[in-house]
Amino acid sequence: MIVKTSRPAARLAALVLPLAALAGMGTAAQADDWTPTSAIEFIAPANPGGGWDTLVRTTSRVIQEEGLADQNFAAINVPGGGGAVAWAQIARDTGNPHKLFATSPPIILVPLAGTSQYDHTNFTPIARLITDYSIVLVPRDSEYQDLNDLFDAIRENASLSVGGGSAPGSMDHISIAGVASAAGLEAADVNYIAFSGGGEAMTNLMGGHVEAVITGAGEAAGQLGPDSEVRALGVSAPERLGGPLADIPTYQEQGIDYTFDIWRGVMGTPDMPEEAVAYYEELFAQMLETDGWADARDQLGWIDAYQNSEEFGAFLDEQKEEFSEVLSELGLIR
Template sequence: MTATFTARGLTAIVLPLAALTGLAGAAQADDWTPTRSIEFIAPANPGGGWDTLVRTTSRVIQEEGLAGQNLAAINVPGGGGAVAWAQIARDSGNPHKLFATSPPIILVPLAGASRYDHTHFTPVARLITDYSIVLVRADSDYEDLGQLIEALGERPNLSVGGGSAPGSMDHISMAGLASAAGLSAAGVNYIPFSGGGEAMTNLMGGHVEAVITGAGEASGQLGEGSEVRALGVSSPERLGGVLAEVPTYQEQGIDYTFDIWRGVMGTPDMPVEAVAYYEELFAQMLETDGWAAARDQLGWIDAYQDSEEFGAFLDEQREQFSEVLTELGLIGG
């Protein structure tokens, strides 16, 4: 079955790192180095995609000895990211504050739930592409994605939880899946939680029938003896590691994929010297063995873009997501 819309422009762009870490960038980075611990904010509770990115990158950078200062992981939940963005926006020019970002930085403002969008902050680097995954409890009656979709059509009140706000990433991903399967996208009973961790807690507590979340953040809860079972993943091909046994949507007859890009942004008007330092830091991180091991375990795909390229990509994403939200009836045309 063919999707009535696609999340256009979300395919990972894998760029050669060598082309992005030239001498000019290195010279700029030499002009500034952090003088104290760097606040690295995950705009949600522990356990979600932002939190996983923040803690994984911070750990690899520390273990590989790439930075002279510690990257301190800090969780600031609320509003699908809006609470953290409002705090960060007030700290203009601070070179010692970063935050993890992904599609909600565009989707939440488009839905009118935040006055701050990507244009208020400084793009630093896009790092990876993740994918959506649909989970149920291990004792669930739903054995595959088709059975869950059929139940969604027959029982409109059947609830699917996610770790992002209404109209944001997990909601859009689930709505697109439903639409591709022939259901009403706007009719999905999506229940928002403040992060992937809270969504999983509610799944295990029986408060929702299924959860849609990032495959990377779910990978640690899958495998032998797991209390959850994965029904499908939104990647075009099967992922590696513990996710290798999870069939794609397309394998199950639903012609739909959804990519979740993730990256890093900084405070408004971050000094260019600090941006150059962080660009080089994350580019070096992506070349380490420690990163390769973590990335493969989480099912991520490298998709590096430097600050300028990431900024242009975010502008394009705003246009494309605006079209998708309009098609789904989640914002006015």
């Protein structure tokens, strides 16, 4: 059966369909055209000097120098609880598109250890940016020449301590416990001392309050050199890094079959609007392509490891499963 359409009705349909399409395009355009209307609070959930702080200040500087955003990215330090204090504040700011924070494994490890009620599922993933590795540092005049020297000393004297800039059961603790276990110690034998950030950990190392410090290789890169007051015993990478870290042996080179990688990225407030997420993930993707970023990345010993919001969210879920198993094996889940 053939249905005839009157000419007026056909003309009306011809008008209605394009108008509907234009309306849809307008909505998409509004989402694509979203930009911040005020300065962005970019939070490092620790004191100055640590990995989060380095990421926040480096990315903010590159974005500004490369002219990638009209609004300023204001670096703000909110220390305490291995990140928990900052996360509690950010969690109360639901939907705010002008607040971001640097993140890394503690966003999963700290809640698993029972010291934060907020984990990655309470926030909005924006992008994973880089991978870094752990590095073990001692004072320049330390008697320990390599990792095995340090662990031998710990075997003989359980009171010897290793400091780190993350909470008990979090990233630095897991990293040093893991390499110690691979070296033949019990994970619990490591007397780990938690400080509020990498900067405080380094201050206590130089003050003689801990035997060694475990921290991010990238944040330590600027402190190493011929005239440095610290030496590195080893790095958790699968192979030697470049730049100022090229001479640091890996754990595996010292007969300890263990690696640990510290990814770092950016997250936003709970339920951040989709158009804001799209803006930020594209902004950080553009940043990674700039010469300014390449220079900073190489100087800090970082490795690009970009994931967009969706990919980063799935990655975080996988990390939670893996870390849950590790923490259970080490007896660090409360």
